[in-house]
Amino acid sequence: MVPMSEIESEAMGSETPSYSSIDYPEKERFDIWREMFGRKIGGFDMEHSDSRPFFNQTRFFSFGVVGMSRHATTAIRFRRTREIIAGEDQDFFGVAICVAGTWEVMQGQRRMILEGRTAGLIDSRKVLEGGLGPDTAEGHQSLLSLRVPREELAKRVPKVERLVMSPFRSQEGLNLLRDYLGMLEREFINQYPNLGELVGDQILDIVALLCNDREAREPSAGGVRAARRAAVIRYLENHFTEPGLTATQIAAELKISRRYLYDLLDTEGESVTQILNRLRLARAGRLLADPRYRHFDIATIAYQSGFSDLSYFYRQFRQRFQETPGAFRVRCVSQGDTENQLSDSERKDISFF
Numbered sequence: 001m002v003p004m005s006e007i008e009s010e011a012m013g014s015e016t017p018s019y020s021s022i023d024y025p026e027k028e029r030f031d032i033w034r035e036m037f038g039r040k041i042g043g044f045d046m047e048h049s050d051s052r053p054f055f056n057q058t059r060f061f062s063f064g065v066v067g068m069s070r071h072a073t074t075a076i077r078f079r080r081t082r083e084i085i086a087g088e089d090q091d092f093f094g095v096a097i098c099v100a101g102t103w104e105v106m107q108g109q110r111r112m113i114l115e116g117r118t119a120g121l122i123d124s125r126k127v128l129e130g131g132l133g134p135d136t137a138e139g140h141q142s143l144l145s146l147r148v149p150r151e152e153l154a155k156r157v158p159k160v161e162r163l164v165m166s167p168f169r170s171q172e173g174l175n176l177l178r179d180y181l182g183m184l185e186r187e188f189i190n191q192y193p194n195l196g197e198l199v200g201d202q203i204l205d206i207v208a209l210l211c212n213d214r215e216a217r218e219p220s221a222g223g224v225r226a227a228r229r230a231a232v233i234r235y236l237e238n239h240f241t242e243p244g245l246t247a248t249q250i251a252a253e254l255k256i257s258r259r260y261l262y263d264l265l266d267t268e269g270e271s272v273t274q275i276l277n278r279l280r281l282a283r284a285g286r287l288l289a290d291p292r293y294r295h296f297d298i299a300t301i302a303y304q305s306g307f308s309d310l311s312y313f314y315r316q317f318r319q320r321f322q323e324t325p326g327a328f329r330v331r332c333v334s335q336g337d338t339e340n341q342l343s344d345s346e347r348k349d350i351s352f353f
Contacts, residue, residue: 008348018057018058019057019058020056021055022055029054030048033046034046037056037058042078044080044084045122046077048088049076050075050076053074055072056073056074057072057073058070060074061195063195063203064198064199065152065197066147066148066149066200067146069144071145072140073198075133075134075142076131077129077130080124080128081085085125085126088124090147091147091149091150092149094124094145094146095207096119096122096143096144096145097114097144097145098114098116098142100116100134100140101115101116102148103143104131105122105130107126107127108121108165109230111164111165118167118174119167119168119169119177120165121163121164121165123164124150148203148205156208160211163211172209173209174210176206176227176230177203179230179231180203180206180208181203181293182230182234183234205224206227207226209306228254229265231254231267235254236275236276236279237279240276240306241304243303245276247262247272250272276306280305280306281305281321284317284325287304288301288325288332289328289332291331298325316351
């Protein structure tokens with residue numbers, strides 16, 4: 001669910017709080033979770049509606065004025081009553097992004113159902129009820145939720161109340177939001193509190209873009225641009241091992257122009273080629289340093305890392321690691337202890353991030 005109280009805010013420090021129901025005794029598990037996390041943190045009353053033992057795992061993130069949480073759960077029903085609302089002093093909209101399973105909510109006379117990879121807006125100041133359910137009897141419902149202050153979103157979307165309880169139409173905006181939030185999770189951004197306000201503003205920009213097809217003013221470029229760059233980086237991370245990958249192909253897949261692709265990356269100081277080489281060399285370095293891949297010859301490692309030209313691979317590898325791939329492999333695996341063979345800078349070089 002979406003609303004979160006002061007308890008959650010206090011829990012958020014430089015670490016990313018993560019809670020799992022399996023940390024509590026099975027017989028008391030749901031009662032503890034309903035009181036501690038449902039009512040006090042989530043602002044909901046809950047009822048377990050699954051034939052299996054109750055399970056919920058939640059991670060909390062805080063980015064300036066924006067709160068984020070990711071949940072995986074067995075089926076539950078939830079209610080947000082007038083009494084719960086009256087006991088809170090927060091005023092915000094909730095953005096629910098259904099990752100897997102089904103998320104259903106009723107608010108007033110309106111009903112909204114979100115299924116995998118859809119999202120919608122709810123109003124924290126209004127009574128609601130609903131349920132979360134998995135796709136299969138063995139699976140879990142997965143939900144990514146945002147808490148965005150009403151005042152801040154209204155600055156970007158003056159008639160935002162009209163969008164409550166209606167799934168977002170902009171698939172581009174939703175893809176950008178999912179990719180950007182995924183990058184924030186992977187990069188552990190809330191370990192750097194000084195970035196929180198900037199990141200929160202950028203999330204608000206992208207949420208405004210989601211609303212843009214009907215009511216929003218044109219959102220400021222910062223958040224949307226950051227999200228589009230995150231989408232480019234994610235695509236490169238997922239496809240860098242494909243030999244011959246070009247900027248034209250990448251731009252076409254992401255439905256942007258090649259010029260805009262270059263513009264997104266140039267502001268960060270890396271070109272498409274530089275990012276691809278960094279990712280490919282990192283993979284090659286890991287394979288060469290790992291004794292389990294000793295039976296792979298260097299050409300095989302180069303090709304499996306995305307290089308199509310062996311001579312080019314050798315030149316790039318020597319430039320990055322200051323030695324040939326063969327010498328690097330011998331040094332790393334000769335004593336069978338990869339970690340101790342590598343310097344701090346080399347360990348960084350063979351990591352993706």
